[in-house]
Amino acid sequence: MPAAVGIDVGGTKVLGVLLNEQGQVAAEHRVPTPSTADGLVDAVVAVVAGLGGSGHPVGVGVPGLVDHEGCLRFAPNLPGVVDVPVRARLHDALGVTVVVENDATAACWGERERGAAAGADDVVVVTLGTGIGGGVVAGGVLQRGAHGFAGEIGHMVVDPNGPRCPCGKRGCWERFASGSALGGLARRHGLGDRGEAVTAAALRGDPDGVAAMAEFAWWVAIGLVNLAYLLDNTVFVLGGGVIDAGEALLGPTREAFASLLAGAAHRPPVSVVGAALGERAGAIGAALLAGAAGAAEATGAAS
């Protein structure tokens, strides 16, 4: 694979990596996430320059609905960024192969190729952050859907009479099982108002912390069970800030998953593991996708 740049656009930072021809992270660079579409393109260009990555294929993971042309159609957490042709604008600015994907889709590919799900052909990556993002590999193929919008699992309805979601609907999974939801559990269990407090309390064995984490893990597992029925995957990779809790989250999630899965006796077990690439997963996945696209274009140009 050629060297390639991968960039993950998050809610607060734009994180880039340069993968060398051996696929190793040769450089890392980050800048704050800008608030406008123009700023977003400029920030990616700046990160490429900061990495010394000019001339290499560039992959970008962005949070939102990205179509097959690399146009960011809608990004709930980047207000003012609607219908931005990110791929075309970066291609004009950089003159190289550019791939733009949903951030969780890119992270899924990173974890599947280099991380916690390396070698597995049926993988779901679930990112528990402000909301919940998802990426799916099925039969070894990264799933994008008809329009590039596959894996938007945070708004899966798990309780139609549940609390209102900012999306306008009720009872979305991310109301119960995102990092933000963990903050709500902290309040209800008298642990302050931040999810980190639940994690800390659970890790030190505080009964309120353990109870809050068990409730959170149960809601995480509700969604995982729904995904397993549909996809019959062999591994779930959980990412996002809350995975800092490690086994304090993964243990109760595995228990709840086993108790909630119908027909479990007739199904091979499904692994539930933490992400291995951390905050770099999306950038590494995007770089791998860009490298592959660059190699394919070079082959096509030569033939």
Add this chain to the structure above:
Amino acid sequence: MPAAVGIDVGGTKVLGVLLNEQGQVAAEHRVPTPSTADGLVDAVVAVVAGLGGSGHPVGVGVPGLVDHEGCLRFAPNLPGVVDVPVRARLHDALGVTVVVENDATAACWGERERGAAAGADDVVVVTLGTGIGGGVVAGGVLQRGAHGFAGEIGHMVVDPNGPRCPCGKRGCWERFASGSALGGLARRHGLGDRGEAVTAAALRGDPDGVAAMAEFAWWVAIGLVNLAYLLDNTVFVLGGGVIDAGEALLGPTREAFASLLAGAAHRPPVSVVGAALGERAGAIGAALLAGAAGAAEATGAAS
């Protein structure tokens, strides 16, 4: 494609078709569903004979978890049928290429190749019967999952505090949106105890019937929305007995789907249509899969 036999094993009948080399249904034959594993194999053999189909590849759709070796691991509606190597036993009995798939997976392939979703690459078929079955085509590829168990969508949890399901869990989608659930709605709306009464009342414009059907359609749509988020498909094909209601079900389902889908303004519309192949969908899909497998084996043998 070579001529091929397709057989759908239902809760009450085993229905077979013979597809000729032009892919047309040249014969149809049915026998009652037996209650034992031995009876099941014998019934399929009898249907092949009844169709005049000996010597042709045979595809069989069965209701339950079918692994990649064609072993029926578990079939909730066929008590006593557990861990039956259906493919191996039929291959021994018939001496031809045999393919065994989950019935809804086979029906999905039938509808995608010859029915209501012909030509579409991202399709979900949802069969609303005693329970809810599902089949998925993504990127033009029939999805089977890591173990052959993909598409088991009836037990997707849509209300964790909802009614107990025979599977042992709570609030499964099929408690609300299967043909059986429509019978429950009939009782609650004072329309007797059969789902058909709701359909008849809705079709003649009876307010109780229309209200019951709208409630049913809303629950159908809850599950469809969840599937659309994950899969980004372009079409849903609804099958099973309740689809006899036609537009009386499809219209309210489309309305509820539009009202429940987050970010609908940024997404291309998704079609919700009735199955076109009726009770033959599974048999036709199974025959097409068998024909393709037979052709591949012949090519492999010749090379």
